[in-house]
Amino acid sequence: MNLMMLLEMAASGFSDRVAFTNGTDALTYTALYDAAGQAASQLRNGNDAHLAMLDVSSLALPVALFAAAWAGKPFVPINYRLSDAEIDALLERIAPCTLVTDAAHVAKLADREGVTCIESEAFLQAARDGQQSVAADWSMEQEDTAVLLFTSGTTGAPKAAVLRHRHLVSYLLSSVEFGSAADDEVILVTVPPYHIAGVVSVISAVYAGRKVVQLASFNARRWIELARAERVTNAFLVPTMLRDVVAELDAQGQEGIPSLRALAYGGGKMPRAVIERAMQLLPQVEFTQAYGLTETSSTVCVLRPNAHRAALVSDDPAIQRRLTSVGQALPGIELQIRDAQGRALASGERGEIYVRGEQVSGEYVGKGSLLDDAGWFATRDAGELDDEGFLFLEGRADDVIVRGAENMSPGEIEDVLLSHAAVADAAVVGVADEQWGEAVAAVVVLEPAVEVDAQELRNWVKAHLRSSRVPRDVFFAEQLPYNETGKLLRRVVREQLATAGDVC
Amino acid sequence: MAELKPGARFKSAVCETEVVVIAAPEGELQVTCGGVSMLGEGESADSDSQLAAEAGGGTELGKRYTNAAGDTELLCVKPGDGSLAVGGETLVIKGAKPLPSSD
Structure with a gap:
């Protein structure tokens, strides 16, 4: 098995159709296949063990991803927002490597031992200009490593997930x-290459035959312009991006995005108000939520368009609530909720989410496979399933607050705080407490030009949840720390509270 | 007879069809296209092989072909005129499960 098998099929099926474009330049399926072969031939001439990429999305991304598969070298996309020291530490772990990167990093890393730098533009040009005769001789050994992804490290040092x-x-x-894509289908991709959704979007679009328009750095106004200009039909956004798009559409007060048919979102918690407003502003669009992890080759659950609609029109609270779920398991994926002792729980009971299926890797470099004997992967995410298998996320298992003998999920308290008109954003964490072990602390971002005091927010929580959930501490902040894909960094919130005692 | 290991590639001896094994039971099995044994890596066709008329349904690019038991699955990576069979059983196209695009 090899990812190249998928591109070979696409090249023979869709040959002269455009596969990728950045708005000005484009690669057809045939051109992508040929360029991947030329780049693979170059890679094989060297002794580098990995092909790393440290750059925003560009036409060089699909060429590098498939060239690496062809040459039998793991593809390693690296986060370009990391500091020089962090990047250096990651390069050390994959040296000797070829590094496709931007001009600034080429200048910084040109002399680094074990790293062969090439600028993305030059890499792409060489691949397109190459005249080598290249055989379709990629390995079909299915255990070969396709991609190494450094996980975002919301809970510590990055681990290298093996896919x-x-x-x-x-x-x-x-x-x-x-x-399966219709001839006129176009997807606007704006997730970065170092995120699992960025890697998988390349392969999915190629296999479906869906043209990809790349937007290297997200900005809501530019995204909407491009979606209109390129007659975009499909898109994927992380929650913070959708929030910005909704705000921009509201500000413009115009006709929306007429060509858009399907919008998928995932990668973090979606505030209910944002998705409801998005459904109102884009009534013709089918919304799909995806939940997955790097270690599970991306999506394992989807909340389908019909479930979105049903939740919006239903009078049944159990069905309405599903809009805040991440949907049901994909075919071939099994889910299980377990308690702290590893026992499987019934529907409606909260515990840690376990997942099993062919696409689940659960393996890290240097740690081996973390799957249990029966093939289950512990996600470290907490959640519960309802009677029909809809999965509700409750944050990271490590984020559960233990107050006295009571376990509580920060997400539940955050949802209540967010439902207060004055609250723009909220994070809830556990802090040390002499009497209870842990106490609930909330950091709240207020809407502009609104005032509300801590006691009012405590009363608000008390009116909606049992009293143990009421925050002992309420802090006000300008903003909350998120990673670039919209995941709240609770670890950072906890650290800020521990060191400063207040984050205002 | 051949071992159908996942990832193994077979070519038709009588048409353009090529398949990759996605899943199959262990052990030696006979895989045919157009009624004639398919060729594994490095094997070549007898010059007198001909497509059997009753096995001329053809293959489609990108379709997955499976048996009734569902334990054998071949992915068509090049289409051709012959139809596929494993152990004498003609394989049929595995129905597509409509899923919304999530990425």
Whole structure:
């Protein structure tokens, strides 16, 4: 099994159709296949063990991803927002490597031992200009590593997740039908290459035959302009991006995005107000929420368009509530909720989410596979399933606050705080407490030009939840710390509270 | 007869069809296209092989072909005129499960 098998099929099925464009330049499926072969041939001439990429999305991304698969070298996308020291530490772990990167990093890293730097533009140009005769001779060994992804490190130092060809091919075969995109389908992709959604979006679009328009750095106004200009039909956004798009559409007060048919979102918690407003502003759009992890080759659960609609029109609270779920397991994926002792729990009971399936890797460099004997992966996410298998996330298992003998999820308290008109954003964490072990602390961002005091917010929580959930401490802040894909960094909130005692 | 290991590639001896094994039971099995044994890596066709008329349904690019038991699955990576069979059982196209695009 090899990702190249998927591109080979696409090249023979869709040859001269445009596969990727950045608005000014484009690669057809045939051109992408040929360029991947030329770049693979270059890679094989050297002794580098990995092909790393440290740059925003560009036409060089699909060429590098497939060239690495062809040459049998793991592809390692690296976060370009990291500091020089952090980047250096990651490069040390994958040296010797070829590094495709921007001009600024080429200048900084040109002399670094074990790293062969090439500027993204030059890499792409060389791949397009190459004249080598290249055989379709990629390895079909399914255990070969396709991608190494450094996990975002919301809970400590980055780990290198191993995704083998069999994991990614299995995900593709079970979730995407070959050539299923209509001729006029165009997806606007703005997730960065170093995120699992960025990697998988390349492969999914190629296999479906869906043209990709790349937007290297997200900005809501530019995103909307491009969606209109390129007649975009499909898109994926993380919650913070959708929030910005909704705000921009509201500000423009115009007709929305007429060409858009399907919008998928995921990667973090979606505030209910944002998705409801998005559904009102874009009434023709089918919304799909995806939940997945790097270690599971991306999506394992989807909340389908019909479930979105049903939740919006239903009078049944159990169905309405599903709009805040991440949906049901994909075919070929099993979910289980377990308690702290590892016992499987019934629906409606909260515990840690376990997942099993062909696409689930659960393996890190240097740590081996973390799957249990029966193939289950512990996600470290907490949640519960309802009677029909809809999964409700309750934050990270490590984020659960233990007050006295009572376990409580920060997400539940945050939801209540967010439902207060004056609250723009909220984070809830556990802080040390002499009497209870842990106490509830809330950091709140207020809407502009609104005033509300801590006691009013405590009363608000008390009116909606049992009294143990009422925050002992309420702090006000200008903003909360998020990573670039919209995941709240509770670890950072906790650290700020511990060191400063207040984050105002 | 051949071992159908996941990832193994087979070519038709009588048409353009090529398949990759996605899943199959362990052990030696006969995989045919157009009624004639398919060729594994490095094997070549007898010059007198001909497509059997009753096995001329054809293959489609990107379709997955499976048996009734569901334990054998081949992915068509190049289409051709012959139809596929494993152990004498003709394989059929595995129905697509409509899923919304999530990425």
